[in-house]
Amino acid sequence: MSRVTHASIDHQATRIVVVGGGPGGYEAALVARRLGADVTVVERQGLGGAAVLTDVVPSKTLIATADWMTIAERAADLGIRLPVDTAKAQHPAMRRHIVDLDAVNTRVMALAAAQSADIRARLEREGVRVVTGTGRLDGPSRVVVEGAVGPGGGDGRDGTDVTLDADVVLLALGSTPRTLPTAQPDGERILTWTQLYRLTELPERLIVVGSGVTGAEFAGAYNALGSDVVLVSSRDRVLPGEDADAAELLEGVFRSRGMTVMSRSRAESAVRTDDGVEVTLADGRVITGSHVLLAVGSIPSTQGLGLEEAGVRLAPSGHVVVDKVSRTSVRGVYAAGDCTGVLPLASVAAMQGRVAMSHALGDAVAPIKLRTVAANIFTAPEIATVGYSEEQLKAQGSKYVTTTLPLARNPRAKMLGMRDGFVKLFAHPEAGVVLGGVIVAPRASELIFPITLAVSHRLTVDDVASDFTVYPSLTGSIAEVARMLHQRED
Structure with a gap:
């Protein structure tokens, strides 16, 4: 087993080892490097982790492809017809676009690989070392990389292990799909x-x-x-x-x-x-x-990596227990992403990683506020949410008022043939502060940001209603709902 001690490179730099190259890991590495740390990222399957290679990027690319089919379904409503000979075809498949799934999936995986390569190039350009292999803790300040390939590692073919000494370790271990004992995946059916x-x-x-x-x-x-x-x-x-x-x-x-x-x-x-x-x-x-x-569902990838032996506390579910600045129960060990069970979103993982490194390296940092996290479900139509949900408001006994405006009333939606969806806001009945919101619409992920700003900065419905929107636009419905919630002052 060989040992790499980063202090030989810069005696003043804090040695950071990031285990896992997903959003939580690579974003943390970039922050740490900019703050002057000596940074190594250990990743076993490719930069970007599961989010880029097998989860978020591939799935959303596939869904974006499928979205074209739902758009095509609205064509007839807009006056667009198929050629007469095609429209009269007896087989239904001949009356619509034909999907070549092999070509679709080839493109999906090519995009994922390209994104992973872009992340690697970015990290290397910033001066971050990348070591390929499986990282496990050997105590709170040491990471062993099994079968390491990269700076200080072997070629991986002889099972070479490399030890990385660290002042700070960030665990960005991700998760894997949950299976059933009576339904074991075979990768085919x-x-x-x-x-x-x-x-x-x-x-x-x-x-x-x-x-x-x-x-x-x-x-x-x-x-x-x-x-x-x-x-x-x-x-x-x-x-x-x-x-x-x-x-x-x-x-x-x-x-x-x-x-x-x-x-x-x-x-x-x-x-x-x-x-x-x-x-x-x-x-x-x-x-x-x-x-x-x-x-x-999914399960955190935390087993067999020496976490508990190093003193890192795990929840009964197997998730790493962290506080609001991503610290674990062990001094100098942080965690980010799906392995923490905070929120299974790439945006949250990235924020956890950035906050962890800022805290570890003494930079200004604010704890993560989950209330301001915007989330999106990439169905057709999409469902985007931010702030308190109606269920949460009821459960905690909060006062609130709510109004919903169907998307079908929006002039821009009518022009685009969109019928299914709505905009909903929750606000405090007296103060008028926006507490949360829901948007159901095509591209809801692009529309939720104004409500995110309102929730994050405690804007009132009157603040939202008083600003200009483009006419016609889908965002006009957000301002309209805010106007509907206006409370007249006596």
């Missing part, structure tokens, strides 16, 4: 969301187990691409943790597009058959399909 991109042909009948964010996003995408989709939900509705009005609207859209949504139906097992899969439900019913996607 029984799949996790990281394995979908191996498919070369569109699933004829895709069974999606799990109706949370991941399940809803992929169910909607494959439905739009042309698969017959069955969405199996153990709860009363899809997206059980989201705004009830938004979830109800989306489920209605799913059903109107031909998707089968099975509520209160828990999957017990999934097995392969000669030409497909069989999913058995808790009540004994059996659903047959060509493929099944398991979207039943």
